[in-house]
Amino acid sequence: MTEHEQKSSQTYVEIIGDTVVGKHLIFTILISVVFSFIGFFIGRELIFPRIAPEEMVQSYSLLLGIAGSVTGLVINTFLFKPKRTLNETASTNNELTEIYKDLQLDMEEERESILNDPVTIQEMKEQGFYEMFIPDEGEQDRSKEKK
């Protein structure tokens, strides 16, 4: 499938805040669980009973299992491409308002809490994302008109 086709025909689901393709997800979960357990069982049954003291076999096997999960992560990373697009600019105020709405949070209350706190204002300005939360006057008026 070309990238263009993929874009027009594909639907996504959003899992903890990021978009994924259902089929890919099922596949990656299988890989991850299988590799984790392969690591764990190989450690517990084959390797560590021979070389490690008895009380440590479980712990070492768990470590090998986690190594399996990490291997799964590496394989899955190569198998599928991320579906997100990365944009290295701060969100605009409207986008942030959308996100807040999605999360059932109150943007007005957020603005008020920031405006009442000079320390936070300064921190946000220093870090360069103050405008993301507090729009300049003109924009604020327009968004009010919309409502």
Place this chain on the structure above:
Amino acid sequence: MDVLLISIVLAVVAGIIFTGIGLISGSDETAVLVPATLIVVLLGAPPEAVFAFFMSAVLSKHLTHAIPTALMGVPGDTTATPMLDHANFMRRIGLPHIALRKMISGGIIGAFIALPVSLAFAVFLSQFGEFFQKNAGIIFTLAAVLIGYFSKGRWASIILIIPFALVVQGLNLVSTTILGSGLSTSFFLGIAIGPMFTDILLASSKSGRLMIQRHEPNEYKLAPEKKSWSGYFPNPFKVLTKKQSAAVGGTSFLSSLTFALSPVGMTALMGEVIGSRVKGQYKKSTTSLSTMNGVTESTYIAETIIPLVAFGIPLSPVAIGPAQGLFNAPPVFTTEPVHNLHTLMEPMDFLLYGFIGIIIAAVLAYPFSMNFARKATVLVLKYINQEAIIAMFIGIVTLLAFYEGGLISVAVTFSMAMVGGLLNRFLGVGVGVQFMIFYGSSWIVATLFGL
């Protein structure tokens, strides 16, 4: 002089290794720290050096476990699970690197407060320790009410305390009947993966899928980074606001006085108590995150030092878990009779070698995570697909649950995830409330129904 040199070398080794291990999410502290400590003990390191090694390992692992927690939304280890909610919020608004800086700055302050405080109170505190131990159930239950009231769920959270406690105890009864002993890790793993599991369930249900279906991939905005410090080494007090530093200081101080409560429980409790008093989500999340990471540090250190210095027998969740090797590493250290760091070291030694451990870890892990936070974020977002992250999370959780008690533990974890996740998603019963109910559940059920 020799001992000092060995301690420094071992602390450096621990700092480097555990800075790396912290990056791997889900790495269980007990599983990693116990073998590592045992190896050092069995290799014949002097007790002082073992202690410096352990302190350095704990601190550097905790500082870097904030990285997967903040950047990918996958808990760095079990103590990071209560932080997921706030971390996910910060990720969603494009400021995960800010979350990360706040967390590790809180962590480092917490560690430096905890060492002297917990040591100074070690002997003196046993009386209060008993009080907390005896009343832990009621403390957690009251906390659940308080946190529930200030959460999005408000009255639903409070109404559901008893039913939720009953569900927890019911599941625990099933697993106890099968295994002969209760489970704990499986429960809080379940609570932690609840929100994710709910999304997966929705995706797999024909009627639920519409809620989370999207026609375009998400666009991720990542706010540009400005370094707020000059040089390589940042000042944690400048990364946090004065109020946040005070919150971290206060909660770290308080949690250094407790040693019988679970670190995960303390972390959730302190974070919610502080967070509920802050208005505005940005401030709430950054303040809670810095506080929580400070508390994970301080409870860890306190729960190691207090039983070790005061009693010499492992009397806290950390002491019977990750810190086991300091109490009991036969044939070198034993608890019956007590022949371990407790008998081999003076309180001043604990202070000196403890500081060697945490200073070295601070020098290695802190600037590393602070300076590379955003670069790491970009790498993750560009190259690692969300499917792989979710899959790794599920893989590790399944494995850890299985490790605790076999298939039944896995089933308990996912049952817990189902209940907790749906309540969280549809009624706003937060993860913090659920943790508190979990810790209070045996007391609630015993008191009300006489189990």
